[in-house]
Amino acid sequence: MDKRLQNKKVIVTGGSRGIGEGIVKRLYNEGSEIIIADIRKELAENLINSLDKNQISFFQTDLSKEEEIKKLMEFTEKKWGSLDFLINNAGIEDGYTLADQTYESYRKTMKVNMDAPFLCSKYALPLLEKSKTPRIIMITSIQGIRGYKGNISYNTAKGGLINMTRVLAVELAEKNILVNSVAPGFINTPLSVMKDGNLEWDTDWFKDVYLKYEKLPMGRYGHPDDIAGAVYFFCSEDSKYVTGQTLLVDGGVSSSF
Numbered sequence: 680m681d682k683r684l685q686n687k688k689v690i691v692t693g694g695s696r697g698i699g700e701g702i703v704k705r706l707y708n709e710g711s712e713i714i715i716a717d718i719r720k721e722l723a724e725n726l727i728n729s730l731d732k733n734q735i736s737f738f739q740t741d742l743s744k745e746e747e748i749k750k751l752m753e754f755t756e757k758k759w760g761s762l763d764f765l766i767n768n769a770g771i772e773d774g775y776t777l778a779d780q781t782y783e784s785y786r787k788t789m790k791v792n793m794d795a796p797f798l799c800s801k802y803a804l805p806l807l808e809k810s811k812t813p814r815i816i817m818i819t820s821i822q823g824i825r826g827y828k829g830n831i832s833y834n835t836a837k838g839g840l841i842n843m844t845r846v847l848a849v850e851l852a853e854k855n856i857l858v859n860s861v862a863p864g865f866i867n868t869p870l871s872v873m874k875d876g877n878l879e880w881d882t883d884w885f886k887d888v889y890l891k892y893e894k895l896p897m898g899r900y901g902h903p904d905d906i907a908g909a910v911y912f913f914c915s916e917d918s919k920y921v922t923g924q925t926l927l928v929d930g931g932v933s934s935s936f
Contacts, residue, residue: 682708682709682710683709683710683915683916684706684709684710684711684911684914684915685709685710685711686710686711686712687706687709687710687711687712687763687764687812687914688711688712688755688759688761688762688763688764688810689706689711689712689713689714689762689763689764689765689766689914690713690714690716690751690755690762690764690765690766690799690803691703691706691713691714691715691716691766691768692716692717692740692742692766692767692768692769692795692796692799693716693717693742693768693769693770694713694715694716694717694723694726694766694768695715695717695719695722695723695726696719696722696726696868697866697868697903698768698818698863698866698868698903698906698907699715699717699766699768699769699818699903700726700903701902701903701904701906701907702766702768702818702903702906702907702910703715703726703730703735704730704904704907705904705907705908705910705911706764706907706910706911706914707730707731707734707735709911709914711734711763711764711914712734712735712759713734713735713736714735714736714737714738714751714754714755714758715727715735715736715737715738716738716740716742716751716769716799717737717739717740717769718739718740718741718742720737720739723737723739724737736758738750738751738754738755742769742790742791742795742799743787743790743791743794743795745798748795748798748799748802749802751799751802752799752802752803752806755803755806756805756806759806760806760809761806761807761809761810762803762806762807762809762810762813763807763810763812763813763814763914764813764814764815764816764914765799765800765803765807765814765815765816766816766818766910767795767796767799767800767815767816767817767818767840768818769791769792769795770791770792770818770820770833770836770837771787771788771791771792771833772788772830772833773785773787773788773830773832773833774829774830774833775829775830775831775832776828776829776831777831780831780832784832785831785832788832788833788836789832789835789836792832792833792836792837792840793836793837793839793840793843796817796840796843797843800815800847803815804851804856807854807856808854808856812916812919813854813855813856813857814856814857814858814859814913814914815847815851815856815857815858815859816858816859816860816861816910816913816914817840817841817843817844817858817859817860817861818860818861818863818906818910819837819838819840819841819844819860819861819862819925820833820834820837820862820863821862821863821864821927821929821932821933822834822837823836823837823838823839823840823841823862824838824841824862824925824927824933825933837862840860841860841862841925844858844859844860844923844924844925845923848922848923848924849923852922857913857918857919857921857922858922858923859913859918859921859922859923859924859925859926860924860925860926861906861909861910861913861925861926861928862925862926862927862928862929863901863905863906863928863929864895864900864901864927864928864929864930864932864933865889865895865900865901865929865930865932866900866901866902866903866905866906867900867901867902867903868903889932893935894932894935895930895931895932895935896930896931896932896934896935897930897931898930899930900930901928901929901930905928906928909926909928912926913926
């Protein structure tokens with residue numbers, strides 16, 4: 680198969696596991712050179728060792744800190760001098776209701792899930808402007824589109840990220856920078872493990888609501904490569920006239936009621 684993103688320069692935040700790992704593998708297979716920006720050094724290095732040290736590198740980054748994001752972009756500039764694709768993937772959940780949510784934990788979630796994509800996009804802008812095919816891709820969630828009990832900070836951040844996509848698409852169109860989002864549904868990743876250690880789809884409520892009553896039309900959870908395929912589309916020439924859009928990759932759950 681042709682490597683359709685040969686020599687493209689990519690940053691994937693949170694690329695050491697889950698959806699991020701799936702994105703790294705897909706873009707690597709398409710020929711991209713990748714920087715994984717993540718706080719998890721061991722996981723990232725294990726992934727890189729399983730693929731190619733010459734094509735993928737790691738920059739340890741705490742994405743809740745502005746100074747570390749600046750250092751990430753400085754590293755990128757020294758390494759490549761430009762950037763083709765910024766994949767804002769990193770995210771965390773806390774699972775609190777309004778009554779139980781502390782402002783401290785709310786802010787922690789917002790820093791990683793919404794502030795970091797803003798800061799990464801801001802400080803990557805001079806590098807993206809040097810590319811012939813610049814793209815920013817946000818990994819948001821269907822929880823940013825629909826209300827979901829007990830996850831107020833995560834849902835709020837993901838909803839904000841969807842509108843940030845629209846705003847940046849309009850603002851950056853004159854620079855030929857395309858900005859789009861992918862909104863996953865139920866995906867088999869570490870974030871699918873609940874506080875009690877159970878997986879979402881192993882619970883009785885999931886089997887009842889989503890499977891028995893066909894709230895999830897395709898009847899199964901998704902995998903990281905399902906999201907990676909959508910990300911590839913937004914990186915490819917097939918999407919060269921697409922910007923400001925959010926593609927829901929959710930097995931049809933958002934289409935049911």
